Amino acid sequence: MNQWTKTGFSTTAVHGGEIRYNEYGAITTPVVQTSTFIFKSTEEIRKLKQGVKGRYEYGRYGHPTQVAAENKLAALENAQDAVLFSSGMSAITTALYALLNTGDHLIITDDAYKRTLDFCKVCLPRFGIESTVVKMGDYGAIQRAIRKNTRIFMSESPTNPYLNIMDLERLMEIFRKRKDVVIISDSTFATPYNQRPLEWGVHLVTHSATKYLGGHNDLMAGVVLGRKALTDRIRNYLKITGGCIDPHSSYLLIRGLKTFELRMQRHNANGQIVAEFLERDKRVQRVYYPGLRSHPHHGVAKLQMKGFGGVVTFVVKDDTRYVHRFLGRLKFISIGPSLGGVESLITHPASISYYLCTKQQRLKLGIRDGLVRLACGIENAEDIIEDIRQALG
Numbered sequence: 001m002n003q004w005t006k007t008g009f010s011t012t013a014v015h016g017g018e019i020r021y022n023e024y025g026a027i028t029t030p031v032v033q034t035s036t037f038i039f040k041s042t043e044e045i046r047k048l049k050q051g052v053k054g055r056y057e058y059g060r061y062g063h064p065t066q067v068a069a070e071n072k073l074a075a076l077e078n079a080q081d082a083v084l085f086s087s088g089m090s091a092i093t094t095a096l097y098a099l100l101n102t103g104d105h106l107i108i109t110d111d112a113y114k115r116t117l118d119f120c121k122v123c124l125p126r127f128g129i130e131s132t133v134v135k136m137g138d139y140g141a142i143q144r145a146i147r148k149n150t151r152i153f154m155s156e157s158p159t160n161p162y163l164n165i166m167d168l169e170r171l172m173e174i175f176r177k178r179k180d181v182v183i184i185s186d187s188t189f190a191t192p193y194n195q196r197p198l199e200w201g202v203h204l205v206t207h208s209a210t211k212y213l214g215g216h217n218d219l220m221a222g223v224v225l226g227r228k229a230l231t232d233r234i235r236n237y238l239k240i241t242g243g244c245i246d247p248h249s250s251y252l253l254i255r256g257l258k259t260f261e262l263r264m265q266r267h268n269a270n271g272q273i274v275a276e277f278l279e280r281d282k283r284v285q286r287v288y289y290p291g292l293r294s295h296p297h298h299g300v301a302k303l304q305m306k307g308f309g310g311v312v313t314f315v316v317k318d319d320t321r322y323v324h325r326f327l328g329r330l331k332f333i334s335i336g337p338s339l340g341g342v343e344s345l346i347t348h349p350a351s352i353s354y355y356l357c358t359k360q361q362r363l364k365l366g367i368r369d370g371l372v373r374l375a376c377g378i379e380n381a382e383d384i385i386e387d388i389r390q391a392l393g
């Protein structure tokens with residue numbers, strides 16, 4: 001915890017974690033672009049190994065630009081510690097490997113990020129770790145899934161693409177008596193600006209920092225945040241598995257975070273305005289956005305969140321040719337699989353993320369042909385609306 005956890009969000013975002021009063025007097029944190037750190041004598045190595053003097057040794061074990069970014073993120077999430085990784089998936093897989101053992105059991109919600117689900121359903125069982133997938137929003141199913149050997153509960157909020165919201169108070173009540181279960185929330189779609197699950201009792205938060213935290217569609221990174229007793233175990237595992245973030249990406253993340261609050265305010269405003277426009281438009285069958293009263297989790301979203309982000313999911317005609325024509329007619333909204341950057345992106349889950357699934361498999365997961373996910377950037381809302389209006393035809 002540092003002095004920047006009590007300041008306003010933008011003050012923390014600008015100043016938190018920065019390496020100031022460095023050798024050159026540079027106001028920005030230096031990009032310490034090195035893979036190795038040299039020693040003046042073997043005596044220095046001895047002091048490091050015996051814990052007499054902390055310092056850097058080798059890039060995979062941590063470097064100054066990474067630590068500056070970690071400290072900024074920890075201050076923003078109000079977390080004791082943060083560990084950065086080379087991607088969101090590296091953060092998730094390393095955390096799960098570090099905390100689970102053969103014979104353990106994990107519970108995960110069914111609309112988690114597809115690759116996270118793949119990891120739990122395909123990779124973990126190879127090491128004797130079983131997963132139970134429960135329906136998001138079915139709290140009875142979570143209760144029933146708990147076993148003696150359950151060690152992790154993992155979910156996201158909001159989820160992709162339907163933006164379902166986990167009721168964190170209800171969730172923590174279910175696990176109140178099970179102190180041996182670590183609750184992990186992937187908060188990528190919420191960000192620490194809109195929701196801080198650690199303050200609701202969740203033990204670990206993960207983010208794909210590739211999204212809103214980086215914010216400019218120009219870096220890959222992931223982060224795990226929470227109590228040091230847990231993050232130390234994960235950091236030690238990272239030193240072996242090696243999914244470390246490089247100095248340049250760490251710097252881009254630091255730079256992106258300085259405007260985090262401003263960007264989030266615009267993402268939130270754009271999401272709400274565009275969702276309301278889509279709900280009024282007759283060519284759109286259904287809109288999913290937690291800031292709309294029509295969203296099934298609007299009540300809990302209002303209670304837990306400051307804003308609802310830039311992602312808006314909607315259904316147009318269930319006709320792939322129509323959807324492809326709509327996407328092809330967009331002028332500046334680009335077709336692409338990410339979210340949370342300054343540029344608006346749009347994706348058609350049926351033909352991008354779920355391309356390899358049969359139609360039947362897709363429908364079982366609720367992925368209709370007419371389903372579209374728009375990630376509003378920070379452009380002007382009226383321009384985003386105009387681009388969609390003309391493309392709907």
Ligand SMILES: Cc1ncc(COP(=O)(O)O)c(C=O)c1O
Nearest residue numbers: 087088089113186188208210221
């Ligand atoms: C909710 C969520 N978690 C994790 C990830 C994985 O992050 P990355 O792409 O940075 O590995 C994604 C990527 O889209 C995501 O949407």
